Amino acid sequence: xxxxxxxxxxxxxxxxxxxxxxxxxxxxxxxxxxxxxxxxxxxxxxxxxxxxxxxxxxxxxxxxxxxxxxxxxxxxxxxxxxxxxxxxxxxxxxxxxxxxxxxxxxxxxxxxxxxxxxxxxxxxxxxxxxxxxxxxxxxxxxxxxxxxxxxxxxxxxxxxxxxxxxxxxxxxxxxxxxxxxxxxxxxxxxxxxxxxxxxxxxxxxxxxxxxxxxxxxxxxxxxxxxxxxxxxxxxxxxxxxxxxxxxxxxxxxxxxxxxxxxxxxxxxxxxxxxxxxxxxxxxxxxxxxxxxxxxxxxxxxxxxxxxxxxxxxxxxxxxxxxxxxxxxxxxxxxxxxxxxxxxxxxxxxxxxxxxxxxxxxxxxxxxxxxxxxxxxxxxxxxxxxxxxxxxxxxxxxxxxxxxxxxxxxxxxxxxxxxxxxxxxxxxxxxxxxxxxxxxxxxxxxxxxxxxxxxxxxxxxxxxxxxxxxxxxxxxxxxxxxxx
Amino acid sequence: xxxxxxxxxxxxxxxxxxxxxxxxxxxxxxxxxxxxxxxxxxxxxxxxxxxxxxxxxxxxxxxxxxxxxxxxxxxxxxxxxxxxxxxxxxxxxxxxxxxxxxxxxxxxxxxxxxxxxxxxxxxxxxxxxxxxxxxxxxxxxxxxxxxxxxxxxxxxxxxxxxxxxxxxxxxxxxxxxxxxxxxxxxxxxxxxxxxxxxxxxxxxxxxxxxxxxxxxxxxxxxxxxxxxxxxxxxxxxxxxxxxxxxxxxxxxxxxxxxxxxxxxxxxxxxxxxxxxxxxxxxxxxxxxxxxxxxxxxxxxxxxxxxxxxxx
Numbered sequence: 001x002x003x004x005x006x007x008x009x010x011x012x013x014x015x016x017x018x019x020x021x022x023x024x025x026x027x028x029x030x031x032x033x034x035x036x037x038x039x040x041x042x043x044x045x046x047x048x049x050x051x052x053x054x055x056x057x058x059x060x061x062x063x064x065x066x067x068x069x070x071x072x073x074x075x076x077x078x079x080x081x082x083x084x085x086x087x088x089x090x091x092x093x094x095x096x097x098x099x100x101x102x103x104x105x106x107x108x109x110x111x112x113x114x115x116x117x118x119x120x121x122x123x124x125x126x127x128x129x130x131x132x133x134x135x136x137x138x139x140x141x142x143x144x145x146x147x148x149x150x151x152x153x154x155x156x157x158x159x160x161x162x163x164x165x166x167x168x169x170x171x172x173x174x175x176x177x178x179x180x181x182x183x184x185x186x187x188x189x190x191x192x193x194x195x196x197x198x199x200x201x202x203x204x205x206x207x208x209x210x211x212x213x214x215x216x217x218x219x220x221x222x223x224x225x226x227x228x229x230x231x232x233x234x235x236x237x238x239x240x241x242x243x244x245x246x247x248x249x250x251x252x253x254x255x256x257x258x259x260x261x262x263x264x265x266x267x268x269x270x271x272x273x274x275x276x277x278x279x280x281x282x283x284x285x286x287x288x289x290x291x292x293x294x295x296x297x298x299x300x301x302x303x304x305x306x307x308x309x310x311x312x313x314x315x316x317x318x319x320x321x322x323x324x325x326x327x328x329x330x331x332x333x334x335x336x337x338x339x340x341x342x343x344x345x346x347x348x349x350x351x352x353x354x355x356x357x358x359x360x361x362x363x364x365x366x367x368x369x370x371x372x373x374x375x376x377x378x379x380x381x382x383x384x385x386x387x388x389x390x391x392x393x394x395x396x397x398x399x400x401x402x403x404x405x406x407x408x409x410x411x412x413x414x415x416x417x418x419x420x421x422x423x424x425x426x427x428x429x430x431x432x433x434x435x436x437x438x439x440x441x442x443x444x445x446x447x448x449x450x451x452x453x454x455x456x457x458x459x460x461x462x463x464x465x466x467x468x469x470x471x472x473x474x475x476x477x478x479x480x481x482x483x
Numbered sequence: 484x485x486x487x488x489x490x491x492x493x494x495x496x497x498x499x500x501x502x503x504x505x506x507x508x509x510x511x512x513x514x515x516x517x518x519x520x521x522x523x524x525x526x527x528x529x530x531x532x533x534x535x536x537x538x539x540x541x542x543x544x545x546x547x548x549x550x551x552x553x554x555x556x557x558x559x560x561x562x563x564x565x566x567x568x569x570x571x572x573x574x575x576x577x578x579x580x581x582x583x584x585x586x587x588x589x590x591x592x593x594x595x596x597x598x599x600x601x602x603x604x605x606x607x608x609x610x611x612x613x614x615x616x617x618x619x620x621x622x623x624x625x626x627x628x629x630x631x632x633x634x635x636x637x638x639x640x641x642x643x644x645x646x647x648x649x650x651x652x653x654x655x656x657x658x659x660x661x662x663x664x665x666x667x668x669x670x671x672x673x674x675x676x677x678x679x680x681x682x683x684x685x686x687x688x689x690x691x692x693x694x695x696x697x698x699x700x701x702x703x704x705x706x707x708x709x710x711x712x713x714x715x716x717x718x719x720x721x722x723x724x725x726x727x728x729x730x731x732x733x734x735x736x737x738x739x740x741x742x743x744x745x746x747x748x749x750x751x752x753x754x755x756x757x758x759x760x761x762x763x764x765x766x767x768x769x770x771x772x773x774x775x776x777x778x779x780x781x782x783x784x785x786x787x788x789x790x791x792x793x794x
Contacts, residue, residue: 002584002585002587003554003585006581006584006585007585010570010573010581014570014572014573018572274570274571275570278568278569278570278571279564279566279567279568280568280569280570282537282564282565282566282567282568283562283564283567283568283569283582283626283629283630284585285537286535286537286557286560286562286564287557287562287582287585287586288554288585289554
């Protein structure tokens with residue numbers, strides 16, 4: 001016990017005392033924060049773009065202006081809907097939403113919202129503003145599009161972002177020539193195309209004798225889809241964000257599990273290679289049993305990963321508490337549902353259990369391989385099959401969200417090296433008890449076998465100096481017994 | 484009679500069909516300094532590893548303090564392996580304390596003892612330095628400290644002098660003597676005979692995995708005939724004059740004045756005085772006469788050659 005404890009302690013301290021460990025600890029929350037913040041910042045930092053329409057007929061420019069306004073109204077509607085669901089704060093938003101649905105403009109709801117209007121109107125800033133064309137020909141517009149000349153706008157002089165020439169042929173066919181230096185940007189192109197298309201259809205319906213109001217009424221026809229679950233209580237069968245959250249969180253947990261198992265198994269590999277190449281093993285072998293070396297290293301690195309998990313959990317908790325007030329309108333309900341799923345013991349306990357077995361399986365394999373190698377280059381030749389194997393559950397996890405009941409997923413759940421990741425992701429979809437117990441038993445038995453085999457390989461590598469050709473020798477049946 | 488602290492009994496070990504140790508038996512008595520000598524690849528390290536229980540023998544048995552090697556008795560043993568290394572990123576004091584604690588010392592006692600030994604080895608300034616910043620000689624001294632910090636009763640040093648400069652070799656010799664004076668039993672392997680000759684109460688010599696000598700240094704020296712280096716005048720021939728008292732006489736060439744050099748190995752029972760007297764009586768024109776002091780190095784070469792001839 002003393003040997004195991006001391007080796008585990010040394011292993012643990014050798015990692016947590018390094019800047020690299022704290023960097024890893026900080027990286028995950030930082031990346032998650034960046035994942036949320038960067039798109040928001042990009043969106044907020046996008047400047048307003050000014051464009052012109054050269055419409056020979058003059059019938060489409062109005063349609064495009066109306067389309068842009070409708071897009072803003074839709075954005076406002078979504079935000080108000082989310083805000084109206086927040087208890088105690090949503091009354092004003094609900095009233096504004098009702099007014100908006102009743103045909104009120106954005107300016108008229110500003111007063112109804114009071115202090116909230118600032119947030120709402122900031123969120124629905126105008127991305128594209130239509131300005132009168134400074135020239136009517138392509139050649140004339142070119143200097144404005146290239147930025148050599150500027151157009152006059154309500155916000156001052158600016159470069160012309162785009163210009164669209166809309167031409168209607170005598171047979172009624174419409175073409176749009178869209179000019180812009182932003183050749184990969186799609187958004188404004190789509191707005192103009194959809195606005196023109198809708199106007200063309202409206203005109204076609206009118207020519208066919210249908211009144212505009214009737215066309216609008218027909219276009220607005222859509223079934224209202226309610227997602228219901230028979231597993232929920234009668235009268236409360238509507239599927240909500242809280243119902244979907246465990247599925248999302250389980251897959252997220254499985255990804256985290258995969259990442260952490262892979263990272264810490266790599267730590268074991270490198271530390272064992274370091275001990276072997278640094279000739280430390282001989283000194284250790286006279287001071288501690290091989291079993292204690294193996295167990296101590298596994299426990300030490302397991303403690304490192306639990307520390308990482310604890311750190312991330314604390315960071316997530318802090319982010320929840322401190323960031324609660326900054327949760328965007330309408331996001332509160334979903335975030336609360338997600339957090340509810342994250343702290344649910346029905347997921348946390350299996351996560352910990354699967355972590356232990358996944359870690360023991362892959363950790364002991366990496367440890368054993370490390371004991372056969374003097375350098376990382378040597379290790380790479382043995383690692384390739386393991387890495388390819390580890391990629392399978394990673395790819396399968398993508399499909400768990402789409403179809404957790406897929407027979408292929410059910411099949412690979414029985415492959416013990418994949419069980420921890422796939423079963424964890426499938427748990428919210430209630431796999432049968434037989435599957436849960438069966439895959440767990442197979443996984444436990446395999447873990448024990450892997451530990452036994454890894455112990456033998458480690459012994460051969462550490463005590464007998466076996467190298468990367470160990471497996472080659474082992475598979476020469478009956479020819480040479482590996483030492 | 485006290486129980487030997489280290490015993491190998493008819494031990495054999497083969498690696499991939501190649502015998503490394505063959506039917507080797509020897510003991511180390513408490514309180515002695517024993518040299519375990521042999522050429523490179525003779526099987527010294529393998530034998531020591533078997534003795535410590537790191538390797539299992541194919542045949543035979545090993546005992547430490549009268550019991551099969553296990554981690555209770557190994558706490559009483561300090562081992563400096565031939566393949567030396569420490570955790571490069573650990574600091575010196577932490578590394579020593581780690582190995583001391585593995586051997587059962589408390590953290591406080593280990594720290595106190597480690598600092599004391601670092602001072603003895605003139606390494607007190609590097610206690611907080613990382614191992615990777617040390618010179619090879621310094622790192623080796625740290626490793627020796629790791630092997631002895633827990634005050635073991637039996638200290639096994641595998642090639643402890645290799646990699647040390649002459650000054651540090653002398654320091655290590657002094658340390659070995661000091662440790663022995665304090666009651667520790669020392670077993671060290673080497674292929675440098677001078678250290679063994681100066682230090683050892685007893686030597687065990689192996690070649691090609693077999694024991695070829697086991698005894699004290701005087702006994703080892705007696706395995707060689709006494710020898711004399713003689714020089715005679717031009718044309719003199721001592722061969723007939725010394726016929727009955729030498730077992731081997733070899734002409735080793737002439738110097739630039741035509742004087743002849745002779746290497747003379749005496750027959751059992753004869754001594755240098757007899758040879759000198761015989762030369763004078765028989766009128767051999769002697770210009771030089773130097774009785775030779777034999778060294779363990781000669782014994783080693785002689786026995787290894789003899790073993791190769793009989794193998």
